[in-house]
Amino acid sequence: MGSTSAENPENPENPEHTGTTVNKESAGVGRRDLIKRSVALGLISVPTMSFLSACATGGGGGDDDASKAPGGPKSATNPLGVEKGAALEAFIFKGGLGDQYAKDAEADYKAKYGAQVKHTGTQQVGPKLTPRFAGGNPPDVIDNSGADHLDMNKLSTQGQLQDLQALLDAPSMDDADKKISDVIHPSTIEKGKHGDTFDVLYYAFTIYGTWYSQKALDDNGWQYPKTLDEMVTLCGEIKKKGIAPWTYAGKYPYYVHFNLFAQIAKIGGMDGWIAIDNLEPKAWTSNDAVKQVVEHYEELAAKKYFLEGSQGLTHIQSQTAWNKGKAIFIPNGSWVENEAAPTTPKDFAMSVGALFDGSGGDGMPHGTLRAEPSEPYIVASKGKNPAGGMEMLRIMLSKKHAQNFAKLVKSLTCVVDATEGMTLSPGLASASTAFKEAGDNIISLQLQEWYPSLTDEKIGGLTGQLLTGEMKAADWIKKTQEYADAVAKDDSVKKFKREK
Amino acid sequence: MQHGKYRFIVGFLALPVIVYAIFVISPFVQAFQISLTDWSGLVGTAKFVGFENFERLWNNEDFWNALRHNVYLLIAVPIVTLALGLFFAFMLNVGGKRRKNEVITGVAGSKFYRFVFFFPQVISITIIAVIWFNIYNPDPNDGMLNSLLGAVGLDSLQNAWLGEKSLALLCIMAVMIWSHVGFYVVLFSAAMASIPRDIYEAALLDGAGRFHTFFRITLPLLWDTVQTGWVYMGIIALDGFALVQIMSVNMGGPDGATDVMPLRLYLTAFRDSQFGYASAMGIAMLIVTMTFAVLTMRFARRERIEF
Incomplete structure (x- = not known):
């Protein structure tokens, strides 16, 4: 597996090459020539094929027993057993939150273990890493x-993800008496599981909802509405x-789903939504909340x-149009404050509101x-330094870096x-308050x-038409x-099931 | 003298042929091989599934929808691009007013125009897509096209452009044409320069106007070049990935109105992690492209005029 891994990165690019690049190049040669030549080359390509096919099935392989408990000798300050001087490679999504917060944590790792940290900040995590996972060198x-992003369900079922139980059991950086599992939010642990294995650490918390400028409401003497009907009246x-x-990101209609889906869960209750998550038959059509919410959007569009x-x-x-005051409400997530910072006026007073009540009996x-x-x-369980990867996460879960994150990316x-x-x-404070007020009434x-x-793609396409009034509820x-x-x-x- | 000829040829060809075989032919062949598996692209193992992927593809409405859009592009884009390219090249080289001592001339300032027409060709396709995406911005103040329409009092024509189901594909077509016309102006200009001047002279003496000069002399003598351009443009129209991926609403939307085959392939491979299925799409695209190229070469063939 190790010896063939070097050639592997070529393979996954095949479809794309066939689709785009190669077509253009061969245009100069002429298609007929190409056919003739490829026939003539049959002799050569047969041995090449077997050589290359060895790569396609060469990397990866069965489950690694070592993935349960990697690393070397453990100690109180080094509970995960990171080897001193073991290089670490970090691949960080550099989007609305940037990647500075991760770099700061990497610096601490570097100082503690005297090791090189290779950092990559990118928006193309999936395309860049797919070949590396296939090649066994993630x-x-x-x-x-x-x-x-990468398909984590596939990665998990194929044994590519490190079981993070060791991280949960490790002591927190701030208080040796507390385990990591004690200092992070329970829903983070719940969501990070594939089956019974906790293998994804969701580092941040995103608050979704209806975002608005408190100042714009105050200036006009408006109140953030409590119910869907009040919303229509206020509109x-x-x-x-x-x-x-309202405005919304029409190019990415799933932004609207942040509110629309959650609103269905709020009015119809979680049981109804779990049926939807589980793709049960008639889960959408038999749920009255779906009708109520979608008709609400139909009304907003019609008016x-x-x-x-x-x-x-x-x-x-x-977001820019919204910052300029062209629209009052926008469906969004809490990253918006950081992302829209360059266009947000100083006295904007960005705020987020909870979900609206329906027509009673929610x-x-x-x-909520x-x-x-x-x-x-x-x-990555098959990476070179999984213990170091977990240690990096432990560093990020310290109070110092959590506060740094809040400060840097709001x-x-x-x-x-x-x-x-x-x-x-302002936005983070508002999100924080709304989160506290919601208490246990958190929808996921x-x-x-x-x-x-x-x-x-599918529902997003429909929603796009719903909001332009081309489609009825x-x-x-x-x-x-x-x-x-x-x-x-x-x-x-691949199908998934959830119970709660 | 024949002695050692083949060894000589083989000696020269071996290396390039091997490079070509490894980097061009083998990916093609491997795409065939992968298309018969359920490879996810994430691990090294895959299961052989026979022609199941192709069966699914045949019944995949989304793929047919994407293919249909590629066919629309294939019909409209080459015709308009080549027609505009020919027209501009003709005007720049032949279409000008008659001047002293010169048989044929271009319109005034033709050198400058030729330079300007070529501009889009030197800009990367990604940048073109981003620029045009902002031109199509539906905001009546921030969107260039809409604010321009507003400024000249044509508010009624203001639109959501890429967000409008009936217009989105046309908007992308327009960009495709815009970005390629310049290349054909230059290509056809070069070809026109090789047409002997005496033919034009003779035609002019016989009293032919611009119209007749173009259809009776320029176009027939340029036919080979036009044909090459046609195949090339056709292949570009069968692609369209970069423009659609960057510009279109909701990746090929609204509601699939701008979807194209390569985008389908990309999403299947990288979003859905179904590389085997995506390879089958690649094969289907290869067949469509090849069919187009072969048909074009067959039916566009005409007698060549030697000069």
Whole structure:
């Protein structure tokens, strides 16, 4: 496996080459020539093929027994048994949160173990790392986030992810009496499991909801609405002022799902949503909350409460329009404060509101919030230094780095109460308050995580039309159910189940 | 003299042929091989599944939808691009007013135009896509196209462009054409320069105008070049990945209105981690592209005029 791994990175690029590059190049040669030549080369390509096919099936392989407990001698200050001087490679998603916070943690690792740390900041985690996993030489610690992230379910089922139980059992950097599992939020542990194995550490906490400028509301004497009906009424008043009530990132319609899906779970209750996550038959069509929420959006669209042209805006463009006061509300996640910082006016008073109540008899109480563990960190079980990868995460889970994260990127981490006593930025403070007020009424959704092609491409396409008024709520529900059923029937898509 | 000829040829060809075989032919062959497996792309093991991937592909509505858009591009983009390229090249080289001592001339400032037309060709396709994406920004103040329309009082034409289901593919087509016309202006200009001037002179003496000069002389004598351009443009139209991936709403949207085969392939491979299935798509694309190239070469063949 080791000896053939060097050639492996070529293989996964095959489809892309066939699709684009090669076609262009061979245009100069002429297709007929190419056919003739490829026939003539048959003799040569046969031996080459067997040589290359050895690579395609060469890397990876069975489960590594060592993945349960890697590393060398352990001690109180080095509970994971990191070897001194063992180099570490970190691959960090460099998106809305940047990668400075990870670099700071790497610096501490470097100082403690006198080892080289190779850092890569990228938005292309998936395309860059797919060949390396296939080749058996992945980096040690990876922030697998962003639109082009790796499929962690596949990685997990194929034994590529380090079991992080050792990390959970290790003492916290701040208090040797506390284990890591005691200082991080329970939902982080819940979400990071594949089956019974905890192999993904969601470092951050993302608060989803309706984001707005408290100042804009105060200036006009408006109140953040409590129910869907109040929202419609308020939208009417906002529109009278010549301002658009809502905008959204039409280029990425799944931004709308942040609110839409969560709102369904809030009104219909978690049991109804779990049926949706589990792709159960009629999960969408039989749930009254779906009808209520989707019809709400249909009404917003029919009354033209969305900023004109929103369907063609990127997330950045929609946030900029919102910062400029062209629209009041935007569905978003708590990274928005950091991402929109360059265009946010100083007195904007960015805030996030909880989910709205429906027409009574809601499944979950007022103040319910969707908060998801986010920024999934994984450690490669077949990397060179899995113990070092886990140690890097332990460093990041210290109070020092959790606060550094909050300061640098204005976002919460999974470390409970790490920001206590800090002065928080307006958006983070608002998110923090909403999170506290929600208490146990926290919604966590899996559908997008598990079936991104269903939510982003299929349902996203429908939502795009729903918000431009081209599609009626009834059609949206009907087609969404059809798409979900199609995924449920598709054997090539791995299925997941959740109980709670 | 024949002695050692083959050894000589083999000596020269061996290395390039081996390089070509490893880096061009073997990926093709391996794509075939992988397309018969369920390889995820993430680990080194894969299961042989026979033609199952191709069966799925045949029943995949999304892929047919993407293929249909590629066919639209294939019909519209080469025709418009080549027609514009020919027109501009003709105007720059032949279409000008008659001047003293010169049989044929281009329009005034033709050297400058030729330079400007070539601009898009030197910009990377990614940058072109990003620039045009911002031009199409639907915001009436920030979007270049919309604010321009607003400034001249054509507010009614303001649009969401890429967010509009009926317009999105046309918007992308326009960019594709815009970015390639310049190359064909230069290519056709070079070809026109090799047409002997006396032919034009004779035509002019017989009283031929611009119209007749173009259709009776320039176009027939350029046919070989046009044909090459056609194949080349066709292959570009069957791709379209970069523009669609960067510009389109929701990756090939709205609601699949701009989806193309390579994007489908990319998403299948890198988002869904189904490299085997994606390879099958690659094979399907190869077949479509080859069919197109062979048909074009067959039916566009004409008698060559020696001069």
